[in-house]
Amino acid sequence: MSSSTPACARPPPRSATSRSSSSHSTWPGSISPGRASVSSTELLQAVEGLKEPRRLSHQVSALLAAEIVSGRIAVGQAFPSSEDIVARFGVSRTVARETAQALAMLGLVRVQHGKRTEVCPEDEWDILSSVVQEAMRREGKAEPLLRDLYEFRLLIEPQAAAWMAVYGSDEDAARLGELAATMERLTGKDVSVPDLMDADRSFHDLVAGASENRVLAAVSRDIREVISTLWGLSTLGTAGARHVAEQHRTIAEAVERRDPAAAMAAMRDHLTWAAKADLHGLGGPSEMRFAEGTASG
Known part of the structure; x- marks a missing residue:
């Protein structure tokens, strides 16, 4: 069977969704400037609607992925340290490290030994991963x-x-x-x-x-x-x-x-x-x- 591939007519590029670039949000006291503090219990309860919460680090990863996708933790902004995650969610340091490693594997953060961990640009995210998909869904994206x-x-x-x-x-x-x-x-x-x-x-x-x-x-x-x-x-x-x-x-x-x-x-x-x-x-x-x-x- 012979076939030809049709050319694609593309309209002008669509503008990317604007994201907050503020770097003034504090951790763990608040999620973003102007937003009330949320307790770790409330945050952990939010994960109940997610599919397949296999392990604690997966649940915490899902919550933090939503923070990144929403722009509440902006691109280039410092990502919470292991100590911050431990204090915020009441998890062990092992779980905190696993969380950061999981998000790094998904292209959401860049772990730099000896330097702060930063949030990556959107074009580096693994959008085919279930964690990123769920985060986008939960954040209306x-x-x-x-x-x-x-x-x-x-x-x-x-x-x-x-x-x-x-x-x-x-x-x-x-x-x-x-x-x-x-x-x-x-x-x-x-x-x-x-x-x-x-x-x-x-x-x-x-x-x-x-x-x-x-x-x-x-x-x-x-x-x-x-x-x-x-x-x-x-x-x-x-x-x-x-x-x-x-x-x-x-x-x-x-x-x-x-x-x-x-x-x-x-x-x-x-x-x-x-x-x-x-x-x-x-x-x-x-x-x-x-x-x-x-x-x-």
Whole structure:
């Protein structure tokens, strides 16, 4: 199958979200200038809504990541020392060190031996990590991340669907149809969004894996995990769920017919609709950049 890669029409760069550059906040007495002091008990209670709080250092990392993402601890500002973290959260020095190391691994802070630990610029953050994702979600910054993710998915997943139609096995094509049927069964009167999203994830993982491109499959899997983290905000109703199921049925049927052009178009239409629906649900603008030849209306 021969195909050409369409050029992308890009509007002027969107301005980055402004971040506080103040370096006057104190630690551990307050979180930011003009903000009332928050007790360590209240901060630790805030982590209860996070997914998979595996260990204490993970919980503290999640709280401090939210402080960084929000700008309350600004880029270039000194990050709390181990002693500050111990005093603030009532944890051991070992947990405090693990917290700083974990945030450094995520690109949120830069640990410099003999010097103060500083907060890193946003372009160094590992936005595919669950800690950063949860922090962005909790701080109301999920919309730009979700928009970027959908723009990237629109670049790779339609092509993956086309490749599956050409190279995928008969068993994989049949399995895709079964997953579409599962999604249809889940769109009854009482829609189970978590179950529907599980089936959706399996559907897209299968498409990526059956594309016979290992890099695409690995990247797609990581992106799906990011979107799963953000799906906690979904308010998908019965009508929307049925539309999602119908779109997946269309993709599956195109793959089963071994029609790469139809599979590509169906996947593109689905992702375009899903992006606008999810971004609207977050209350943010649904502005998307589309490659030439894709529907943007």
